[in-house]
Amino acid sequence: MILSLDTSCYTTSCALVEAGGGVVLDLRLPLEVPPGERGLRQAEAVFAHLLRLPDLVEQAMEEVRRGGWRVSAVAASNRPRPPGDSYLPVFRVSERFGRSLAAALGVPFVAVSHQEGHLAAAWHGGLPDTLLGLHVSGGTTELVRLRGRPPWEIVSLGASLDLHAGQFLDRVGVALGLPFPAGPHLDRLAREEPAGAQELSEGSAGGCPAAGQSPPAVAIPVTVRGCSPSFAGPETAARRLIARGVPPARVARAALLCVARALEKMVLAALRAGEPGTVLVVGGVAASSLVRERLRWRLEHPAVGVRLHFPPPHLCTDNAVGVGRWAWGALGGAPG
Ligand code: KG4
Numbered sequence: 001m002i003l004s005l006d007t008s009c010y011t012t013s014c015a016l017v018e019a020g021g022g023v024v025l026d027l028r029l030p031l032e033v034p035p036g037e038r039g040l041r042q043a044e045a046v047f048a049h050l051l052r053l054p055d056l057v058e059q060a061m062e063e064v065r066r067g068g069w070r071v072s073a074v075a076a077s078n079r080p081r082p083p084g085d086s087y088l089p090v091f092r093v094s095e096r097f098g099r100s101l102a103a104a105l106g107v108p109f110v111a112v113s114h115q116e117g118h119l120a121a122a123w124h125g126g127l128p129d130t131l132l133g134l135h136v137s138g139g140t141t142e143l144v145r146l147r148g149r150p151p152w153e154i155v156s157l158g159a160s161l162d163l164h165a166g167q168f169l170d171r172v173g174v175a176l177g178l179p180f181p182a183g184p185h186l187d188r189l190a191r192e193e194p195a196g197a198q199e200l201s202e203g204s205a206g207g208c209p210a211a212g213q214s215p216p217a218v219a220i221p222v223t224v225r226g227c228s229p230s231f232a233g234p235e236t237a238a239r240r241l242i243a244r245g246v247p248p249a250r251v252a253r254a255a256l257l258c259v260a261r262a263l264e265k266m267v268l269a270a271l272r273a274g275e276p277g278t279v280l281v282v283g284g285v286a287a288s289s290l291v292r293e294r295l296r297w298r299l300e301h302p303a304v305g306v307r308l309h310f311p312p313p314h315l316c317t318d319n320a321v322g323v324g325r326w327a328w329g330a331l332g333g334a335p336g
Contacts, residue, residue, distance in 0.1 A: 001072060002073050007094040009090055010033060011319075012048070021328060037174075077091045077095070079113050079114070081115045115140060121311055124309075129147065136263060138181060141166075141229060142156060150328075159228055161228050164231070168234055177248075192249040220254045220258035222261055224262055224265035229265070231262070259291055260298075271306070278307045283316060287313035295308060
């Protein structure tokens with residue numbers, strides 16, 4: 001059994017993952033963000049993780065005792081992304097707790113980046129040896145090439161030039177009065193709005209209104225250079241729509257479709273550059289039903305021919321399951 005930890009913005013996570021990648025326990029506690037706020041300062045988040053993590057580790061170790069298992073390694077996130085200089089204070093909590101626990105238990109410690117954890121949470125045996133990983137969350141919007149199996153060799157192909165997709169959605173949602181993180185609320189709200197005329201002409205799968213009943217087209221344009229999107233312009237455009245009194249559900253739908261269009265353009269740019277046509281889509285924003293639906297409709301169209309793989313929504317959002325799965329691979333027992 002691998003005991004795995006992840007202390008991200010904004011979830012404290014602890015999991016027990018068995019050899020083969022099976023999940024025995026998946027514990028998570030979201031950090032509380034005060035109403036109207038768009039996040040926490042790093043010092044506040046670090047302190048909140050310090051208070052929460054021991055409760056989760058106690059529950060996990062109780063489960064280990066009850067099941068008569070043995071912890072054979074401890075794995076923890078230690079940085080946002082694979083490059084050595086990638087750094088965010090929150091991950092110091094999982095790393096330091098993890099190292100201490102491994103030393104106390106006398107077992108190996110495996111450091112994993114948060115991104116590697118997100119990708120490995122989505123891994124399954126049916127994936128080809130070379131594929132793309134699209135990581136879309138509050139802290140990352142990046143397209144990478146993956147080679148092998150966890151622990152994959154990861155090469156970045158492009159990343160957000162400013163705001164991340166989830167950050168953009170959270171800002172729009174909070175401006176609409178929704179709680180943080182706003183993505184899931186925005187996704188539900190967007191479902192109240194039927195597809196606009198422009199979407200229908202683009203072939204969106206989202207709820208087809210009867211002829212003559214399409215709401216006025218509200219689209220938020222987005223720029224993507226190569227595989228690198230920019231969400232600063234879309235944030236300004238969304239704020240303008242809100243100021244103009246556009247109904248919240250219509251703004252929500254436009255914001256999510258803007259993200260989906262950006263992701264679509266990133267993948268298409270990679271395909272044009274000769275990259276592989278299988279894409280693993282991970283991170284909290286990949287939990288959006290509207291984004292999934294739109295990406296499937298546009299990219300899996302026979303004329304495009306991309307094969308999309310989404311993990312179940314609960315493995316899109318922050319978790320420690322992927323950290324454990326990556327660690328099994330790194331220790332020589334690849335998951336699956
Ligand atoms: O991967 P994640 O849980 O944490 C980070 O590592 O950032 O992603 C969090 C982001 C937030 O911006 C949140 O609003 C968004 O993912 N999110 C969603 C949904 N669930 C989480 N966005 C749209 N639809 C969802 N269902």
